[in-house]
Amino acid sequence: MSNTTGIKEVARRAGVSIGTVSNVLNRPELVASSTRQRVLDAITELGYVRNDSARQLRAGHSRQIALVVLDVTNPFFTDVVRGAEAAAEEHGVMVVVCNSGEDAGREHRHLDLLEEQRIRGVLITPVDESPNSRLELLIQRGTPVVLVDRGSGRHSRCSVAVDDLLGGRLAGEHLLDQGHQRITFVGGPASITQVRDRHAGIAEAVAGRAELSVVPTPNLTVAAGRAAAAEIDATAVFCANDLVALGVLQGLTQRGIRVPQDVAIVGYDDIEFAAAAAVPLSSVRQPREQLGRTATALLLEEIEDDGRHEHRHVVFQPELIVRESSGRPRTRRPARKGR
Amino acid sequence: MSNTTGIKEVARRAGVSIGTVSNVLNRPELVASSTRQRVLDAITELGYVRNDSARQLRAGHSRQIALVVLDVTNPFFTDVVRGAEAAAEEHGVMVVVCNSGEDAGREHRHLDLLEEQRIRGVLITPVDESPNSRLELLIQRGTPVVLVDRGSGRHSRCSVAVDDLLGGRLAGEHLLDQGHQRITFVGGPASITQVRDRHAGIAEAVAGRAELSVVPTPNLTVAAGRAAAAEIDATAVFCANDLVALGVLQGLTQRGIRVPQDVAIVGYDDIEFAAAAAVPLSSVRQPREQLGRTATALLLEEIEDDGRHEHRHVVFQPELIVRESSGRPRTRRPARKGR
DNA sequence: CCTCCCTTGTGAAACGTTTCATGAAATGAC
């Protein structure tokens, strides 16, 4: 309603030129304090609100960065979001969160929109990593992009990742230690790099020492895990994801299969809810917030460097957290035992 | 890099005026198909990307809506996000997600930015509802706003909510039915309307029939719940939130207190993880996605109606889901009993 | 052949900023 059309009105009210108002806004030290005050007053009296479109148009690019996640519903990613927001806030940059929902089409559309907005930079965990993707185009046209939770052989961009191969190996070693001979990997689709790497990791660890099968899932959700549980026929399960693991746990329990006595489970991500699960879940922990923080730092650095910039690849080490779901059946809870 | 400066370049390449290019983009039926094709070709050859800032500047407002949530980390809100995204997508509108983190300052800054961007509309669960807040100003200046998960006495805006008083009552009745005489409400801060209403609801149900105490928390997180558990001295707990409930469950377990034998717990929201908890959690269920969907529909409707618009208030009914955490101590799991 | 209308395409104005070259006034040095 009272959108009093900007700077011009303010200028008139304060009795100065629009250039001066702009200066008050952007380089206040250039304007005499009395004038400055007059302008400031006019601004508050009029309830003037800067028009960002005009600003951006002039500047040629936005002042925000985007974070495109695979699944907002996954606590892993919400923690990444928090990390990114924290880092961005320190630099006075705003993060807009986009959700691809593991859907390449939506990711594509998001990138279209973001490019139209001349977004300053993009943090993304891409749905897949085909070489001629929409993403490549974006990079090619000059938008800084940092890959999140995904290593990158290519050197056309920065990346922040956790060593998923190692994560898979850790899980594998652990399950072997527990004496398991038939292990199943649950997760999918294989188009997601994390899924492939985690699978490759455990395959490597297990090779020749135990039997490894796979139950593929259409996505990485609790529901998918629950469904997958029906097909599990092994003494240990390694899930691509804690959500899947939680689902598998529910599914197995429903089938009357006890965890960990009959089947052990190891998840991935160590989300907050893993520890609170019906059977506290063993899981491969990733530094989730750190991931977001570092990615943002890298992106801002690249934006800063503008011209020449050395792309960097940061890799974090995962850590296996062992809880009841994969421990040897123990009797260490007297309260329960004694009743 | 190859940001070939827009429409003008395209026009030159296709040998037409810029007005024509604009027409191809916005009202293709107005331009002869041969010309149209020529322009389209030029666009792809040049890799032209529309400049949204310029578009917005001309239009006077953005074509996106914002969703400001209290806590991205809370599965309740991520489900609301999903609902909102789904509804928005059907209308070709993009949703930008902002996280206030239950921090009034951040909420304020987000609204500043959003207003500068002339955001088309805002869905928000405000941190608090003081009458002269930043939010009021936004509404006053003409931005359509829909309150999410919060009823509104005022008629200056639409709202979508779940009847939290009823939710509290349901929890209260249930716990009374189970014979509890000393009940504690855990949650805070009281500045959050939901917290107040849920508390008021159970207080109403319990009044005169049992003793009700309160353990306040600084926010609605698992950690806060865990900490609050130390102060609990009652036979039943009603938590403002499933996150808090999960925390309380952990904290009590750590103290060697059994749930539900020693203390019953009822949560709120019925997030996906509630059912998967160490002790499956009783919880007051809200139609989370529905909330997001409806809010978005209302907002789009208001944007459509533009001039005269009748503000509406949609209220959903919550539903109590009873699980183990508040059942009478049962022995219905033979597998466990028998070992 | 003249008129009228319809289809296509044009050019310029406007949206609200920022920036920059320029100018005016004030200050200081001599």
Place this chain on the structure above:
DNA sequence: GTCATTTCATGAAACGTTTCACAAGGGAGG
């Protein structure tokens, strides 16, 4: 009192769109 320098303020151009009044050309109807 003059000149050089510094401090402030100005006006116009530019950013890339969309929109709108208008013009040019082509048919159809008379």
